[in-house]
Amino acid sequence: MSEALRVGIAGLGTVGASVARVLTEKAAELTRQCGRPILVTAVSARSKGRDRGVDLSGAVWFDDPVEMARTADIDVFIELIGGDEGPARESVRVALENGRHVVTANKALLAKHGLALAGIAEEKGVLLNYEAAVAGGIPVIKTMRESMAGNTVSRIFGILNGTCNYILTRMEAEGISFQDCLADAQRLGYAEADPTFDIEGNDTAHKLSILTSLAFGTEIAADDIYLEGISNITQADIRAASDLGYRIKLLGVALRTESGIEQRVHPTMVPTASVIAQVNGVTNAVAIETDILGELLLSGPGAGGNATASAVVGDIADIAKSRPGFQHGPVFGRPVTELAPYTRAKMRSHEGGYFIRLTVSDRTGVFAAIARRMADNEISLESIVQHANGHNSADQKTVILVTHETTEAAVRKAVDGITSDGHLVDKPQVIRIERAARTRL
Numbered sequence: 466m467s468e469a470l471r472v473g474i475a476g477l478g479t480v481g482a483s484v485a486r487v488l489t490e491k492a493a494e495l496t497r498q499c500g501r502p503i504l505v506t507a508v509s510a511r512s513k514g515r516d517r518g519v520d521l522s523g524a525v526w527f528d529d530p531v532e533m534a535r536t537a538d539i540d541v542f543i544e545l546i547g548g549d550e551g552p553a554r555e556s557v558r559v560a561l562e563n564g565r566h567v568v569t570a571n572k573a574l575l576a577k578h579g580l581a582l583a584g585i586a587e588e589k590g591v592l593l594n595y596e597a598a599v600a601g602g603i604p605v606i607k608t609m610r611e612s613m614a615g616n617t618v619s620r621i622f623g624i625l626n627g628t629c630n631y632i633l634t635r636m637e638a639e640g641i642s643f644q645d646c647l648a649d650a651q652r653l654g655y656a657e658a659d660p661t662f663d664i665e666g667n668d669t670a671h672k673l674s675i676l677t678s679l680a681f682g683t684e685i686a687a688d689d690i691y692l693e694g695i696s697n698i699t700q701a702d703i704r705a706a707s708d709l710g711y712r713i714k715l716l717g718v719a720l721r722t723e724s725g726i727e728q729r730v731h732p733t734m735v736p737t738a739s740v741i742a743q744v745n746g747v748t749n750a751v752a753i754e755t756d757i758l759g760e761l762l763l764s765g766p767g768a769g770g771n772a773t774a775s776a777v778v779g780d781i782a783d784i785a786k787s788r789p790g791f792q793h794g795p796v797f798g799r800p801v802t803e804l805a806p807y808t809r810a811k812m813r814s815h816e817g818g819y820f821i822r823l824t825v826s827d828r829t830g831v832f833a834a835i836a837r838r839m840a841d842n843e844i845s846l847e848s849i850v851q852h853a854n855g856h857n858s859a860d861q862k863t864v865i866l867v868t869h870e871t872t873e874a875a876v877r878k879a880v881d882g883i884t885s886d887g888h889l890v891d892k893p894q895v896i897r898i899e900r901a902a903r904t905r906l
């Protein structure tokens with residue numbers, strides 16, 4: 466039997482404690498699979514005394530994860546603290562600089578500093594594994610990095626945030642309020658430490674930026690993502706979507722266009738009968754379209770302790786199975802120096818269908834004025850409905866428009882025009898539609 470692989474876990478919260486439990490409970494099975502034991506020899510967290518349902522008394526305790534990364538007797542540093550700066554960033558950097566392999570679930574860190582950290586890992590000849598960082602337990606990183614060589618990706622999209630999908634699913638199925646659903650997602654360990662990262666779409670954007678780099682061989686460009694979260698989605702939107710044969714999902718989408726790569730994160734209406742609409746609760750899904758493989762859909766648990774620990778432990782086991790002298794593959798599928806600069810496609814050129822919900826004064830001529838603004842911008846309408854049961858008070862009405870394929874620029878101009886006409890009594894709601902023809906899955 467070879468020497469044990471010594472690991473140090475920094476962060477013992479939802480994910481870290483689950484990883485420690487799995488490594489302990491599945492020790493015998495992992496030893497058989499890897500040909501050597503995996504031992505937790507060091508740990509670091511904020512609170513030493515907390516009961517985490519696992520005996521960690523054999524591991525050396527560090528108050529400071531950076532100190533652990535620098536001095537602990539470990540082969541692998543496992544970063545499960547979170548955050549794109551502070552101790553997470555510094556401890557990962559120090560671990561790599563000191564020639565230790567790193568496993569992390571931290572997509573915020575990779576989205577911001579992934580290229581620099583990958584550069585250190587590649588220079589030092591160590592692994593930086595991050596399967597848990599995108600779509601939790603779904604093995605999407607390995608699939609893209611190892612099993613799809615030679616494929617040219619045209620589009621990748623998916624449901625990448627368990628918290629948002631859980632909220633939208635329960636709001637629709639049970640009519641529960643946004644805030645109550647979010648509180649449950651936090652209680653279940655799905656949400657980020659700061660849940661605004663979930664509900665405002667940042668977490669999906671972090672994950673999408675990593676997938677985009679793997680898909681198109683480009684540098685990570687998280688700041689270039691068009692971003693809208695779900696915090697302004699109401700029961701009225703969900704009901705209107707349902708009446709029209711759609712379901713609202715927070716999608717991350719990246720595709721190659723003539724002008725560059727389009728990356729966007731926003732609530733999206735997808736046909737109720739489409740496969741992506743059936744992905745409910747904390748489940749995530751990633752759809753990849755390529756020239757050789759065709760269409761691939763991966764779906765599974767996207768957040769929570771066990772689902773995430775499954776991916777982290779898989780990454781650790783890969784390191785345990787690797788042998789000295791084994792040439793480690795590049796972190797983002799090709800060497801950092803070979804990643805192409807990212808060129809951003811203009812969001813205003815985006816083409817698609819749109820759902821527009823307007824709350825207007827109940828006056829003669831408003832309906833006609835709205836229709837005229839649409840026509841002026843050459844937007845062809847699939848439907849325009851004045852909702853009898855949608856009015857907020859006697860002098861207000863709800864008008865719902867569904868467009869045929871048009872451009873983002875045209876819709877923004879039309880909505881700006883309607884706003885300046887002075888008929889709106891509330892902020893207009895605009896939700897993009899991915900129709901069956903554009904969502905073949």
Ligand SMILES: NC(=O)C1=CN([C@@H]2O[C@H](COP(=O)(O)OP(=O)(O)OC[C@H]3O[C@@H](n4cnc5c(N)ncnc54)[C@H](O)[C@@H]3O)[C@@H](O)[C@H]2O)C=CC1
Pocket residue numbers: 475476477478479480481509510511512528529530544545546547548552570571572573597598601654655656657658767768769770773
């Ligand atoms: N919860 C989930 O479902 C998933 C989480 N992730 C990622 O995994 C990471 C950890 O997430 P959670 O376990 O949910 O977070 P958490 O908030 O439950 O745990 C964070 C841990 O880090 C420790 N910590 C914070 N600051 C520290 C410091 N200065 N020194 C030492 N320890 C410190 C805390 O004591 C705690 O044990 C984050 O990067 C998150 O984005 C990724 C996929 C899924």
Ligand SMILES: N[C@@H](CC=O)C(=O)O
Pocket residue numbers: 598600601625626627628629655656657663668767768769
């Ligand atoms: N907060 C994230 C956790 C996993 O990445 C989510 O809800 O998906």
Ligand code: NA
Pocket residue numbers: 596597598599600601602603604605606776
């Ligand atoms: Na994953």
